[in-house]
Amino acid sequence: MRVPVQESLLDLCDEPAPGPVRPERVRLARGAWVDVQRGWLAGSAELFSRLARRVPWRAECRQMYDRTVDVPRLLRFYGEESELPDPALEACREMLNQHYQAELGEPFRTTGLCLYRDGRDSVAWHGDTIGRGSTEDTMVAILSVGAARPLLLRPRAGIATAGDPKGAVSGGKGGTLRYNLGHGDLLVMGGSCQRTWEHAVPKSAHSTGPRISVQFRPRGVR
Numbered sequence: 001m002r003v004p005v006q007e008s009l010l011d012l013c014d015e016p017a018p019g020p021v022r023p024e025r026v027r028l029a030r031g032a033w034v035d036v037q038r039g040w041l042a043g044s045a046e047l048f049s050r051l052a053r054r055v056p057w058r059a060e061c062r063q064m065y066d067r068t069v070d071v072p073r074l075l076r077f078y079g080e081e082s083e084l085p086d087p088a089l090e091a092c093r094e095m096l097n098q099h100y101q102a103e104l105g106e107p108f109r110t111t112g113l114c115l116y117r118d119g120r121d122s123v124a125w126h127g128d129t130i131g132r133g134s135t136e137d138t139m140v141a142i143l144s145v146g147a148a149r150p151l152l153l154r155p156r157a158g159i160a161t162a163g164d165p166k167g168a169v170s171g172g173k174g175g176t177l178r179y180n181l182g183h184g185d186l187l188v189m190g191g192s193c194q195r196t197w198e199h200a201v202p203k204s205a206h207s208t209g210p211r212i213s214v215q216f217r218p219r220g221v222r
């Protein structure tokens with residue numbers, strides 16, 4: 001699979017490496033939060049280019065009622081024992097574990113990769129609730145490389161907000177928060193986020209370059 005690659009030549013010269021984890025935390029309603037750190041990974045264009053070429057991307061299909069539909073992005077999943085496709089991803093997981101393991105109570109162990117080839121690729125509204133995320137607080141850390149695409153977050157319908165701490169964010173215009181993520185940005189969803197909020201990367205009618213999202217998750221969260 002050939003993926004169009006557009007990067008700045010400057011960034012391509014950098015060896016990919018994560019910086020210290022120093023995110024800004026936004027407290028969300030219902031016990032959820034997001035941490036965001038812009039440009040966490042240096043050399044993100046080089047990492048994008050390597051992953052686009054090296055990862056054995058899979059096109060998947062899903063059953064939707066009585067139809068089989070193409071999943072609108074390419075995927076690869078690396079389980080706990082799998083070697084990651086680039087040493088920079090091992091370094092990222094190590095840095096994330098150093099920063100978050102005490103709070104999370106366990107390390108990030110699995111790594112999911114999504115390749116959004118252009119604006120037609122997307123992921124629909126969902127929480128990572130296959131597994132423990134449906135009942136327990138957890139964290140999902142997302143590194144984005146390549147072109148920026150908006151990741152949207154909105155509170156799930158029908159969940160009480162009583163008891164939210166003062167200042168907790170319950171969603172922007174129309175209840176939706178928007179984070180434009182690419183070029184080495186880090187976003188971590190934590191607390192109850194997977195079961196009380198949903199996230200999505202919507203399709204875009206504008207021309208947009210490819211983006212790879214790398215999701216680090218603890219055991220039993222999908």
Ligand SMILES: O=C(O)CCC(=O)C(=O)O
Pocket residue numbers: 112114123128142151199200201213215
């Ligand atoms: O592309 C992203 O950053 C989000 C990916 C995602 O939500 C998922 O794979 O479950």
